Amino acid sequence: MIPSEFEYYRAGSVDEALQLLNEKGPDAKILAGGHSLLPAMKLRFNNPGALIDIGGIPDLSYIREENGYLVIGACATHAQIATSSVLASAIPMISETAGIIGDVQVRNKGTIGGSIAHADPAADWPAALLAADAEVVIAGASGTRTVPVNDFFQGLFTTDLNESELITEIRIPKPSSETRSTYIKFEQPASRFAIVGCAAMVTRNNGSCENVKVAFTGVSAIPFRDHQLEQELEGKVPDESNLDAACEIAAKSVDIMGDHFASQDYRRHLAKVFAKRALKTVTG
Numbered sequence: 001m002i003p004s005e006f007e008y009y010r011a012g013s014v015d016e017a018l019q020l021l022n023e024k025g026p027d028a029k030i031l032a033g034g035h036s037l038l039p040a041m042k043l044r045f046n047n048p049g050a051l052i053d054i055g056g057i058p059d060l061s062y063i064r065e066e067n068g069y070l071v072i073g074a075c076a077t078h079a080q081i082a083t084s085s086v087l088a089s090a091i092p093m094i095s096e097t098a099g100i101i102g103d104v105q106v107r108n109k110g111t112i113g114g115s116i117a118h119a120d121p122a123a124d125w126p127a128a129l130l131a132a133d134a135e136v137v138i139a140g141a142s143g144t145r146t147v148p149v150n151d152f153f154q155g156l157f158t159t160d161l162n163e164s165e166l167i168t169e170i171r172i173p174k175p176s177s178e179t180r181s182t183y184i185k186f187e188q189p190a191s192r193f194a195i196v197g198c199a200a201m202v203t204r205n206n207g208s209c210e211n212v213k214v215a216f217t218g219v220s221a222i223p224f225r226d227h228q229l230e231q232e233l234e235g236k237v238p239d240e241s242n243l244d245a246a247c248e249i250a251a252k253s254v255d256i257m258g259d260h261f262a263s264q265d266y267r268r269h270l271a272k273v274f275a276k277r278a279l280k281t282v283t284g
């Protein structure tokens with residue numbers, strides 16, 4: 001499949017990318033790893049007149065700890081994140097998520113910024129970033145703004161980003177050393193996208209669960225934190241019956257998707273099963 005004609009620009013800095021976005025207007029698109037945009041262009045679902053490649057901007061691929069936050073540049077690849085020792089020790093859920101995205105080629109080229117900008121309902125990052133209470137740093141002509149990831153995802157392939165903006169950074173508050181986290185998924189066997197993905201993060205206090213955070217991807221059109229499930233477990237000892245009671249209400253408050261990979265009923269069942277597995281991992 002061959003995409004329609006487009007101009008190609010390689011930005012050397014965020015400012016240059018923003019200037020190009022401004023000059024080229026709504027017909028332009030940012031290109032990062034190209035692993036979602038280029039297939040869509042080849043299928044002619046997306047026909048931008050200009051691509052602005054941010055993959056060569058040197059200061060957008062960092063991973064570091066800074067003032068109580070773990071900060072990840074938008075162009076950090078899934079592979080970089082999966083192998084980051086900073087993230088593996090501070091918040092394993094983030095490394096685990098990156099390590100099970102697609103295959104080696106996808107992980108070597110695809111970026112965290114590109115993934116969340118694309119907002120595929122089956123993408124892995126949204127669940128982990130929601131459970132981690134992450135923030136998205138967005139640059140535009142009038143400066144920079146920071147959006148809680150909870151407000152960033154707005155619908156199927158729809159985010160809070162506007163056409164003249166780009167994501168520069170993802171910020172994650174560093175969890176305490178008593179906090180454990182994980183991300184697991186039931187995957188589509190060919191692409192490895194999540195049919196249901198569940199991220200869980202729990203802090204233990206004298207055996208009880210505190211700051212319970214459970215988030216899902218793949219279940220509904222918008223990734224979500226499951227506040228009802230979280231409240232059910234908050235302050236309780238994570239024994240079998242409390243975990244069962246909490247997971248029984250998984251995904252109760254959302255419209256569940258059904259498609260040729262999994263019916264609504266099956267997705268609801270998977271949400272319960274994967275919530276329990278994730279919570280057992282972080283509380284066991």
Ligand SMILES: Cc1cc2nc3c(=O)[nH]c(=O)nc-3n(C[C@H](O)[C@H](O)[C@H](O)COP(=O)(O)OP(=O)(O)OC[C@H]3O[C@@H](n4cnc5c(N)ncnc54)[C@H](O)[C@@H]3O)c2cc1C
Nearest residue numbers: 032033034035036037102110111113114123124167192193
């Ligand atoms: C075979 C295959 C298997 C895959 N499996 C999985 C999987 O298991 N789990 C999963 O989560 N994903 C999976 N993916 C998707 C993969 O993670 C992509 O890398 C990701 O969705 C997009 O990142 P990218 O850097 O390639 O973005 P691109 O394709 O370059 O861009 C995607 C979109 O985001 C925009 N964009 C990119 N960067 C920015 C930015 N910094 N600011 C604003 N807009 C931006 C682009 O304009 C475009 O609209 C798979 C992809 C393939 C091809």
